[in-house]
Each structure stands twice: as structure tokens, then as C-alpha cells.
Amino acid sequence: MVRPRPEEQPPVPPAASPIVAPASAPAAGAPAAVASVADEHRFLEAIAQLEEVLDELRGRAAEAGADRYFTECVDRLGAAVGGLTSFAGTVADAQARLDVLRSVIFQILGQVSELGDISDRISAMVGTIRKIASQTNLLALNATIEAARAGDAGRSFAVVAGEVRKLAEDSRAATESIDQIVTEVRELSEATIEVANSASEEVESAKSQVAGLSESVSSAVDDLHQVRRTVDLARGAAGELAQAVAATPRTALTSAGGRR
Template sequence: MIQSKNKLMLWMAAGIVLLSGLVHVLQRVYHVFVGHHVSMHGEQASASPLALNVFLAAPIVLLIAGLYLYVARGKDHPWIPACLVLALTMGSMSIIAGGGGGVEFHFSIFMVVAFVAYYENTRLVLLMTALFAIQHLAGFFWFPELVFGVKSYSFLMLAVHAIFLLLTSGATTLQIISKRRITGVLEQQKEAKQHEAAQLLARVQTLSDQLGQSSVTVSERSRQTIGMNAEMSRSFHEVASGIGAQTTSIMNIEGSLQRIHERISSTADASQAIIGLANQTSLSIRSSEQGMGALAEQIGAAREEMRSVEGQISTLHDAIRQVERILVTVREVADQTNLIALNAAIEAARAGEQGKSFGVVASEIRKLAERSHEATEAVQTILSSIEQASNASVERSAASRQVIEQAVTRTTEAVEDFRQMSQDLAAMLQSVQELGSSIAQIDEASLHISEEAGQITGVTQEGAAAVEQLVQLSEAQMHAYEEVNTEIVRLHELSASLHEQFGPSGSDAR
């Protein structure tokens, strides 16, 4: 600020010096102002050239001193305002002296007062006023021709000059003081506003930092949740794949069990046919000895039927082996499902509150796997009993075949063995009845196994549907978290923008 004022005041002082030189040239060389200025109430007189030259040189010297300080010592040197005020004051005195002391040239005093007021410094105004007062007093008592252009001057007019000079300087001083007071109040208000603005910017910056930190934390948590949801979704896909494989295996078991049931039913029918044939054979033996040939043929037919029964029992035994292998597969699928469900429960527990619902579903899936495992154990028990009965049937079938072979041999040897053959036939009939009873039990057990397999299929299908729903829900939740994460990223960008606008660098820039 002071540098700009010094620069302008240098130009004003230079203008005053030029104006002083012009007045001196016009008056002292060309006598332009002789007889044209207003009378000073006295006889006009001319000042000595030496005194006029001193007044002409003084403002020039002071202007040169101020210019030297401005250029060599710095534009804000503290002595520059005093030098320029002295140059303006001495320039006005030089104009008055060079113009012959006319009252018209005394108006330059007010011009100097206006120039000096630009500094808004009461000391400089007092310095200027004191110098003009000394000028007028010296002019009144000792050098009236330099100040008033006459040999003697009226004290009344001197007092008028003094009063107007004091009033002008006093009014200027009061204006400067009032302006300082008003400026001080405005500066205080400005500082208060700046302090409030700084506090507001600090709060905005703090909030922006907190918002940025919170958005970073929430974004990190959101990314972790998205990753956990993705892992849970993969786990659910694995569970769904395992349940699908289990469902396929159980459906295959169910079909196999249905085929076993059909074979067992046909075996039961065959056993009933054998019982009928045995009864017919017994009736033939008791009816007549003449029917021995026919009995031999019937026994041969019975032997073929027994071979067929043995083949069917062997087929049943192979089917039971196949069912056992299928049950092993079902048990492995159930164990795998239980393990997958346990992994899903662990992943759900890691997810915290968001994974509680997934943990419940995983627990239900684990229960379904346990039920499947229990059902397979029950089926294994039933198949073990069927296998035992089948082995017994095979043994009894072998015994019956031996009996039939003996009966055939004895019918060819003699009638005497006929009674023994009848007893063997009775034994065979009892064995066939026991075989029929065993086959009936196997038929009932196979029907029960088929029903259990149907229930297992229904349960696994329900579990597969539930897992599919969980997969869809997990994917929807993951999409929702991705949208939330996108909004959090936008919030973080907004926080960064606020920090750039209201941060320390932004506030300094404003």
C-alpha cells in the first residue's frame, strides 16, 4: 500500500516542482503576473533573486532526495513520505515567492493540503501546517516581499490566513482521524468475518476429512462384504451342484429299486408256482404208482423251475450288490453335502449379521444331508437282511435241487424209494414255502426302500430349490452392495472435492 502511495506522491511532487519552475520563469523572465494579481493591501515589492533561487532549489533537492530513497533504499523507505511532503510544501512556498506573493498563488497551499492528506498521516499534516505557519510569520515580521509581495502586511489579513490554514489543516486531520477510526472498525469487522470464515472453513475441512475417512472405511467394508458374498455365492453354487448330483444319484437308486421290486415280485410268483407244482407232485405220488412216469416228468420240470429260481435269486443277489454300491454313492453324496453345508455355515458365520440367514439355510441343508445319511443306513440294514435271506434261499434252492435230483434218480431205480422221495418232496415243499415267505419279506422291504428313496428325492429337490433361492438372493444382495459401493466412491470423490475447495491450499488461494 505505502509503495503505491509513494509512487503517486512522487509524480505529484514532480508536478509541483515543474509548476514552481514554470511560475518562476513566467514571472522572473517574462513578468507575466506583474499587475495582474490581487493586491495584498500594501505597496508591492520584489524579493531578492538569491532568496527566490533558494525557494526554487529547495523542492528540487527534496524531490531528488525522495526519488533516491525510493530507487536506492526501497520503495517503502520510512523517510520517503517526509521528503515528498517537504518537497510539496517547499514547492508551494516557491510558487508563492516566484509568483510575487500574490494571493492567487496562496491557493497552492490548499492543493498541498489535499496532496498530503493522501498519506492519511496527521504528523505529516502537522509538519506541513507548521512550515506554512513559519513561512507566514517570517513573512510578516522579516520577509513580507517573499510571502505577500509587499513591504508590509496587515496583521488582520495574516490572522485570516492563519485561521483558514488552521481550519483546513484541522478539518483534514479530523477527516484522517475519523477515517482511521472507521477503518479500524471495518478492519476489526473484517478480521472477525475472516476469523469466522476461517473457523467455518476449518469445520468444513474437518467434516470433509471425517467424511473422506468414513467413506474409505465404509468402502473397504463394502468391498469386504462383496467379497464375502461372492465366496458365499460360490459356496452355494457348489452346494447346489452337490445336491443336483445327489438328486440324480437318488433318482437312479429309485429306478433301480423299482426294477428290483419288479424282479422280486416275479420271483414271488415263481415261488408260488413251485408250491403248486410241489402239491401236484405230492398228489400224484399218493394217487398211484402208475403215475411214476408222469411224476418223474413233473420232478424234471420242477428241477428246471428250481434252476430258474436259482437264476432269479442270483439275479436278485446281483441287484442287491448293485443297490449296496448305489447306497455307498448316496452315503458319499450325503457326506459331501454335509461337508459343503458345514463350509457354507462357516462362511455365513464369517459374514456376521449379513450371513445369519445363510447360516440357517446351511443348517437345514446339513440336516437334510444327515437325514439322507440315516435313510441310506436304514436301506443298508434292509439290504443286509435281504442279502441274508437271499443267501439262505440260495442254500435252500441248492438243497431242493439235490432233493429233486435224488427223486429223479430214485424214480428210475425203484418204486421202493418212492416213499423216501415223497418225504424229500415234502421237505422241498417246506423249503419252497420258506423261500416264498422270504421273498415276500424281500418284496415288502424293497417296497419300503422305494418309498424311502422317493422321500429322499423329494427332500433333496426341496433342498436344491432352497439353495437356488439362496443363490439368487446372494446375487441380488451382491448387486446391491456393488451399487452401495459405487455411491460410497462418489461420496469419497465429493469429500475430496470439498477438501480441495476448503482445505488449507484452497483457502490460501482465495
């Protein structure tokens, strides 16, 4: 048997090469495939959660009636503003009435002061009358004495002197009564002045409080106007949000998930 020479024998192909090469390819691509599946799963979960949120928003918008709620809020705020505005008018009217009352009190004080001046003048006149009555009484007494000295001739003169003396006594009594009345008028005038001054202070205090209340009401009205404008803006934003939510179809999210 003739054996071939070593250089004439055909080369033996490596048996392990076809097996090792295909096995190494799947081993290198496995982590990428697993990561892709995990990302897809997380994306689908995010889509499902977003769908739940949108469904909840749609349900709340439908149940709450946000636009109607905001409209009612605006109407109530408008009514509150109207009420406060009316109250502010009432406060302004009260302030005007207090001004009138203060003016009347000042007039009363002026008139009472004039009455006090008149009382002082009356007192001075009463003092003068009292002096005249005292002198008249003294003259009548002297005339009575002289008539008694004249005897029968002075008897008629004595009668006249007696009447004059009686008139002087009546005048003195009248001046005392007038003086008493003037004293009472003066005391009443002083009491009236005290009451008027106290009333004037109360009016000033009330006017100050009313002025503060008027400022508070005006500030409250301004605040309510601001709140109303804010509610209007919120209503507009809520309407836009509701429209945006309603315009977001569920199929868009589903198709986005399918494209993944």
C-alpha cells in the first residue's frame, strides 16, 4: 500500500470553528435585548399611569362643573362687592350726618355762649336796679321822717313817701327774683355747654371711627375686586385646562405606546 506523502495530504478543516463562532454572538447581544424589553415595559407603565390621571381629571371636571363653580364664585363675589359698596354709601351718609350734627352742636355752643353773655348783662342791670331801689328806699325813709316833722301839713307827703318806700321794697324783691333766675340760667348754660362739648367730643370720636370704617370698607371692596379678578383668571385657566384635557385622546397615548 502506497501512503501519500505528507505534503500531498489535504488539510483538515478545524472542527471547532463553526460551532464556537455562532455561540459567541447571542452571548454578546443578550444584555441589550433585556434592556430594551425593560424600557418598553416602563414606557407602557408610564402611559397607563398617564391614562389613569387623564381619566381622573376628566371625571373631576365633569363632576365638579368647574366653570359653573367659578361662575357662582364670581356672582357671590359680585354680590359681596355690591353689598359692601352699598354699606360704604351708608357709612358715607352717616359721616355726612355726623358733620351736620357737629355743625349743629357748634351752633348750640355759640347760642348758649351768647345766652351766657346776656345773663351777665342782665345781672349787671339787676345790680343797678338793686342800687336804685336801695337809694329810693332810703329817700322814702327820709321823706317819711320829714313829713312827720311837718305835722298835719306833711301828712299827705308822708303817704306818698310810704308808697315810694313800698315800691322800692318791691323793686328790691323783684331784683332778687331776677338775680335768682339769671343765676339758674347761667348754671343751665354752663351745664349745656359741658354737655355740648361732651357731645362734640363724642361726635369727633364717632366721625374718626366712621372714617376708619370707611377706609376699611374701601380696602375690603378693593380686595374683593382683586379676588374677583383672580377667580376670573382661575376660571379661564381651568377652562383651558379642561379643554386641553378633553382634547387629549386616549388613542394618542396608545399609538405612542405602539410606536415604541
